[in-house]
Amino acid sequence: MSDEVNCAEALAKLFDFLDAEISELDGDRIRAHLADCDGCLHEYDIEDHLKALVRRSCKEAAPAELHVRIRQQLTVLRTRLEP
Ligand SMILES: [Zn+2]
Known part of the structure; x- marks a missing residue:
């Protein structure tokens, strides 16, 4: 149990x-935490954060790789959240 992350840590580290x-x-x-914790996804609205992250990154460099990675993460999260 000791190495479980809490919601704030999970999102920060995400x-x-x-x-x-x-x-x-x-x-x-x-x-693993996000997959078990509906609260994180709903309370913090990860997708909005990710979109903001993409927008911010777009100004700095061409983050094609970042787009791909974010899409993969969201796919993983959705897959695990669905019954
Ligand atoms: Zn959580």
């Missing part, structure tokens, strides 16, 4: 994960 700033292992823990 964005680090999308920026490839944390390990795959941490990423797996975060995805």
Whole structure:
């Protein structure tokens, strides 16, 4: 139990994960939390955050890879949330 992430940590690290700033292992823990926690997705509206992240990144570089990664993450989250 001790290595379970809470909601705030999961969401904070999700964005680090999308920026490839944390390990795959941490990423797996975060995805596992989000898959089990409806509250995170609804309360923090991850998709809005991701869209904002994409917009911000677009100004800096051409983040084709980021788009792909975000889409993959959302697909994973949706797949796991659906019964
Ligand atoms: Zn949560």
